[in-house]
């Protein structure tokens with residue numbers, strides 16, 4: 001997420017990833033030296049001058065879309081078949097990008113055995129003012145918007161999954177091959193939720209979270225980490241201080257997309273549509289692609305993920321160009337020596353910013369957009385450069401002082417860049433997450449670690465999931481204006497505020513269907529995995 005501020009000065013004993021303790025930071029590394037001022041996105045770019053009208057128009061379909069769609073439908077059928085097979089297994093879906101709300105790990109270490117999460121403690125903090133809110137979800141205008149002359153591209157409520165080219169990464173049964181978006185449709189969600197460890201209560205919490213997010217969207221389609229604008233009128237506490245509106249908007253869009261809502265959906269269709277238009281208006285187009293930073297590369301990575309997902313799920317041709325160009329800018333901004341990303345294009349990378357960009361690239365791949373294979377190879381090179389214990393732990397700028405959050409990010413990145421489940425380094429890393437258990441306050445860590453363990457499956461997931469799930473259900477605000485949101489007094493959470501915490505919590509509870517499992521069933525029937533690993 002957002003940037004620097006989210007990377008607070010080191011205060012914890014455990015290696016704070018965002019603030020490398022060792023070498024004195026360069027000017028550009030200092031939180032205060034962040035991008036907002038160095039490379040602001042011109043608000044008067046050509047794309048934005050012509051668009052007030054856009055805000056109320058449907059994306060227009062094209063022939064390209066039709067051809068694209070046939071392909072999508074075909075692949076979707078294949079993927080669904082695959083999904084059904086995989087589903088029988090017990091892993092969980094995952095999600096890729098996480099936010100960089102400071103990757104400082106929490107000072108308190110929660111051992112899964114010794115220190116149970118304490119929802120009551122959070123609830124005490126969460127009690128808010130009782131302000132009655134009437135969220136206007138049923139806007140009759142929406143119906144008009146959706147009934148274009150050509151009809152909706154996608155059947156409302158039934159997103160067309162693009163999915164990953166499932167054969168592409170497959171080397172053997174033990175290799176990652178899933179990770180697509182095809183679990184997000186209404187029927188797939190209902191099917192996958194119980195199989196992967198979700199409950200009706202966790203899904204109800206997701207729905208309440210989406211409602212809160214929708215209510216806090218601004219009139220121009222954006223979200224802001226300071227959620228006090230527009231309808232909120234400061235009725236809920238804990239506004240964030242990060243400035244990037246593209247990061248906030250993308251982060252708020254992702255939970256809607258994660259639950260299967262596109263711009264054509266009956267429910268929240270307009271919310272998604274307005275958010276996408278905001279990103280479109282905010283983009284600065286140039287020879288290197290669409291610059292959506294609005295601050296730093298955090299905003300770019302998040303926006304690229306949202307756009308790629310929106311395109312993959314809807315097949316909407318008008319989104320395709322913007323999604324591709326946003327990814328082009330990510331490719332351009334990679335450090336061509338080290339392979340990572342940081343706040344500014346070309347800077348030597350850090351693990352948290354790199355995590356978001358990698359997920360943007362993987363989302364692009366799922367959407368069948370163009371990503372040079374060399375870009376992925378270089379990401380692996382970067383991961384090598386910050387890992388220790390053969391890849392079980394990850395630091396922020398180097399292998400030194402590997403933290404919990406950066407380790408979770410690094411492990412998920414390894415899964416997405418093709419590490420087989422049988423790799424002993426991966427197993428050791430997963431054992432660490434299992435030992436640490438969910439954090440009470442660090443949603444950045446929780447978001448990534450939950451995905452890693454969900455993909456991993458097995459007893460580690462069985463231990464993690466009920467703790468994480470029940471903790472989030474218990475800590476969601478249930479009264480007054482804040483109802484449906486989350487806030488954890490964490491040094492990262494403070495920067496992103498209630499909006500960040502809510503988006504991260506919702507996506508964590510969407511883990512059961514948001515991404516398909518990366519490993520198929522044989523991968524986690526232990527014997528097979530172990531045997532193959534030993535070969």
Ligand SMILES: [Zn+2]
Nearest residue numbers: 232235236481
């Ligand atoms: Zn509010």
